[in-house]
Amino acid sequence: MTCTPVPRVYELRGPLAATALDWLHVHAEVQGAIEGDELITVWLAEAAPPLPFAVHVRELAVDPAASAITGLENDAAIFVAADLLVRPPWVERPAGFSGIELIVPRGGAFGSGEHASTQAALRCLHAVWDAPPTFADIGTGSGILALYAHVRGCPSIAACDIDAASVAAAQELLPAAAVHLGGAETMPKVAGLVANMTASELRAAMPSILARWRQTHVLVLSGLRATEVDDIAALVPHAVAHRVTVDAFTALAYRGSAVVR
Numbered sequence: 001m002t003c004t005p006v007p008r009v010y011e012l013r014g015p016l017a018a019t020a021l022d023w024l025h026v027h028a029e030v031q032g033a034i035e036g037d038e039l040i041t042v043w044l045a046e047a048a049p050p051l052p053f054a055v056h057v058r059e060l061a062v063d064p065a066a067s068a069i070t071g072l073e074n075d076a077a078i079f080v081a082a083d084l085l086v087r088p089p090w091v092e093r094p095a096g097f098s099g100i101e102l103i104v105p106r107g108g109a110f111g112s113g114e115h116a117s118t119q120a121a122l123r124c125l126h127a128v129w130d131a132p133p134t135f136a137d138i139g140t141g142s143g144i145l146a147l148y149a150h151v152r153g154c155p156s157i158a159a160c161d162i163d164a165a166s167v168a169a170a171q172e173l174l175p176a177a178a179v180h181l182g183g184a185e186t187m188p189k190v191a192g193l194v195a196n197m198t199a200s201e202l203r204a205a206m207p208s209i210l211a212r213w214r215q216t217h218v219l220v221l222s223g224l225r226a227t228e229v230d231d232i233a234a235l236v237p238h239a240v241a242h243r244v245t246v247d248a249f250t251a252l253a254y255r256g257s258a259v260v261r
Ligand SMILES: C[S@@+](CC[C@H](N)C(=O)[O-])C[C@H]1O[C@@H](n2cnc3c(N)ncnc32)[C@H](O)[C@@H]1O
Pocket: 026, 110, 111, 112, 113, 115, 117, 118, 121, 138, 139, 140, 141, 142, 143, 144, 145, 160, 161, 162, 163, 166, 182, 183, 184, 196, 197, 198, 201, 205, 223
């Protein structure tokens, strides 16, 4: 008999609670979270690492017998759109589904398809996809957004992440893609580009992102909380073509000119 580990549950309080949750998504295995304005309850697979933010952290007691969250009950196909789903390899395709499937194993890196910022990015890409001949995924995590480009037939895909475990996971998911350890500055110039990161990460990377995007095809930026959308939109010298909000996260899409540069 296998024993399901009991999750550790923490309350994060304060103005930086959301920032701390973003950080935990990268540096810990987040199994679930309930997000309020300045109070977040987060379920982790293991003890929380020390947080590099001034956030009040309180661990809550979990009764193993009453613990409902195992991290496994979410292993179901996730319908991102009526014709687009994400599922781990061990979950079967829902009967009758004939749309696009992204098959992504959970646990290796951020990007199982459960997070609202991933779903917002996917919905944006899906809405404005214009078949770029080359594509880059900045902050690729599991590689899920690059996988979307692959499944849509993009012949040349590059991806990058500053986290080595994510680079390994994405390279395994997409053997044909060029996956680099580092930021947007490691990427080639591409026709279409996606980046799902925190607003502060996007802001810092924006000059490199814009320098890599040829502006001929789609650009999607995701991971934005409501108060951050206008600040990030102001950094892109184009009109927003499409916007998707899933829970607390918004993705913005821009269309390129389709003129080869
Ligand atoms: C929110 S996750 C997104 C993962 C995946 N693309 C998705 O949509 O689910 C953000 C990822 O960006 C990476 N990251 C953060 N800052 C970065 C930067 N400046 N350049 C490249 N990757 C970065 C993190 O390590 C993390 O894997």
